[in-house]
Amino acid sequence: MKREDRIRLSIAREAARIMYEEGVKEYRDAKRKAARAFGPEKELSLGSHLPSNAEIHAELAALVRMHEGDAQPDRLLRMRLKALAWLELFEPFRPFLVGSVLTGTVREQSDIDLHLFADSPEKVERLLDGRDIPYDPETVTIRYGSEIRDYYHLYLEDDGIVIDCTVYDPSERHRKPKSSITGRPMERADATRLWELIAESATS
DSSP: OOHHHHHHHHHHHHHHHHHHHHOOOOHHHHHHHHHGGGOHHHHHHHGGGSOOHHHHHHHHHHHHHHHHTTTHHHHHHHHHHHHHHHHHHTGGGOOEEESHHHHTOOOTTOOEEEEEEOSOHHHHHHHHHHTTOOOEEEEEEEEETTEEEEEEEEEEEETTEEEEEEEEOGGGTTSOOBOTTTSSBOOOBOHHHHHHHHHHHHHO
16 A cells, blocks of 8 residues: 555544544544644645545444444434434425435434525524424534535434534525535435335334
């Protein structure tokens, strides 16, 4: 293996460890922190030798299998059933489930990621307020190349599991965002599709 490839693999494994053990959620943040282990000068010169998100994801999945393999099927089922209940609650906002609970790569620290579509975040807040469901709002700024966009998030909690709801304009429902792991359109599931996945796992 070339030296550059060894560095790339080492950074991918360290980034995966940081995400797994320290709870860092963003691949970008874990990658930067892992690269610093090689020293500031090397970090600046690594350039294209930095691992992709997909490479880090593969190492993270290996860690999960190693440490949580026996518990993962039960955890996945429990989280999918919770996700289904939230999809049904948010039905007026035509929600989708995305992320690890959909793809099946859950770990102990995973949350449930939902995309909601509403004319305004206040409509979602009114639904939650009407049911006395507590939440924490946050505006997250994301950069796509030269474009900067703000996304409104609502964070809920269900039996120790964080429910991360991103509120989009209804016009964006038919435009799949790109996955930060694969770079391809993100996999999404509505309540009907999630029911199908749960049924399929029960018979497999």
